[in-house]
Amino acid sequence: MNEPTFHHRQNKNGLLVDRIRRDGLEKTIRLLSGLISLVLIIGVSVSPRVSGQPQVRDDLSADIQIPPPPFTDGIFPCMDCHADMETNPERRALEDFHDDIVLKHDEENRWCMDCHDAENRDMLHSASGKPISFTESYKLCGQCHGPKLRDWKAGIHGRRTGSWNGQKEYLLCAHCHNPHSPEFKKIKPEAPPLKPGEIR
Numbered sequence: 001m002n003e004p005t006f007h008h009r010q011n012k013n014g015l016l017v018d019r020i021r022r023d024g025l026e027k028t029i030r031l032l033s034g035l036i037s038l039v040l041i042i043g044v045s046v047s048p049r050v051s052g053q054p055q056v057r058d059d060l061s062a063d064i065q066i067p068p069p070p071f072t073d074g075i076f077p078c079m080d081c082h083a084d085m086e087t088n089p090e091r092r093a094l095e096d097f098h099d100d101i102v103l104k105h106d107e108e109n110r111w112c113m114d115c116h117d118a119e120n121r122d123m124l125h126s127a128s129g130k131p132i133s134f135t136e137s138y139k140l141c142g143q144c145h146g147p148k149l150r151d152w153k154a155g156i157h158g159r160r161t162g163s164w165n166g167q168k169e170y171l172l173c174a175h176c177h178n179p180h181s182p183e184f185k186k187i188k189p190e191a192p193p194l195k196p197g198e199i200r
């Protein structure tokens with residue numbers, strides 16, 4: 001039988017066939033399997049999708065959908081009215097407008113401008129003064145309710161729907177909690193069900 005002939009330039013390591021000829025099959029297989037596991041290790045550590053652990057992400061980004069903030073119709077943009085108004089930072093009962101808002105949320109220590117921006121009423125702001133949009137109000141809540149924010153991101157608190165690996169939908173904290181009076185309203189218990197004998 002004729003040996004097949006290969007026409008190619010030689011370089012240091014040569015083609016696989018040359019290597020097999022030179023170093024023997026066993027050594028080459030060891031080299032190749034080493035390379036393959038390296039590729040796998042890199043692949044797994046780069047892609048969060050295949051690492052098996054649910055990822056708690058710091059940034060809720062492209063594949064996260066959040067419905068718009070649950071504003072009262074017509075109240076936003078706030079600057080429709082507030083652009084022409086002086087800010088009144090004084091703690092008081094509001095009478096001319098927003099008289100439905102009564103603060104019942106750590107109210108001894110808090111007032112409107114702790115969360116709302118005095119200059120741009122269309123924004124919230126962090127304790128350090130960094131603007132936060134209403135579509136990201138969970139960042140505001142998370143400053144004081146860190147563990148809840150963490151649970152929320154992980155889909156344990158609140159409600160997350162969508163696919164495990166793909167697009168997800170979250171509800172804002174404000175979809176369930178009124179930021180001004182966040183205590184979840186107690187539900188009045190229903191009367192107990194009738195016993196079978198009482199049903200006629």
Ligand code: HEC
Pocket residue numbers: 069070071072075094098101103105110111112113114115116124134137140174179180
């Ligand atoms: C703990 C932070 C916080 C405080 C304190 C606070 N707010 Fe808010 N407020 C919010 C957040 C967050 C929203 C957005 C709710 C939403 O997404 O619909 C909001 C919404 C509003 C809205 C829109 C309500 C609507 O009907 O849609 C008004 C008006 C408002 N705040 C006024 C006030 C006034 C006035 C005060 C002070 C008496 C105040 N807020 C205190 C966080 C706060």
Ligand code: HEC
Pocket residue numbers: 074075076077078079080081082086087088089093094095096097098112113116121
């Ligand atoms: C239709 C006009 C109007 C809109 C829209 C409006 N406000 Fe006001 N807001 C008022 C008036 C009027 C007052 C003063 C009420 C008072 O002093 O009794 C006020 C007062 C406030 C105050 C108390 C501090 C201050 O400057 O007097 C806050 C905080 C506030 N508004 C937040 C908001 C936010 C947040 C929005 C949008 C989500 C909003 N407002 C939308 C009319 C409006």
Ligand code: HEC
Pocket residue numbers: 104105106107137138140141142143144145173174177178179182183184
């Ligand atoms: C500056 C700190 C601070 C921020 C910001 C803040 N909270 Fe709170 N929150 C508190 C404190 C303190 C309490 C406990 C005292 C109270 O209930 O009044 C509390 C209580 C609560 C409670 C429990 C109420 C109850 O009695 O069961 C809920 C729910 C809540 N906050 C939701 C929110 C949401 C939603 C946001 C964002 C819109 C938010 N908080 C932003 C400080 C904060």
Ligand code: HEC
Pocket residue numbers: 138141142145148149152157158159171172173174175176177184
């Ligand atoms: C789908 C609705 C929903 C969403 C979204 C949601 N919560 Fe809640 N949360 C609840 C309910 C219901 C309770 C009441 C549980 C109870 O009373 O046992 C609660 C309770 C709380 C409490 C007080 C309970 C305790 O453990 O002391 C805090 C604080 C709170 N939520 C903060 C948040 C924050 C911050 C966010 C956003 C990052 C958020 N929640 C998002 C439904 C929700």
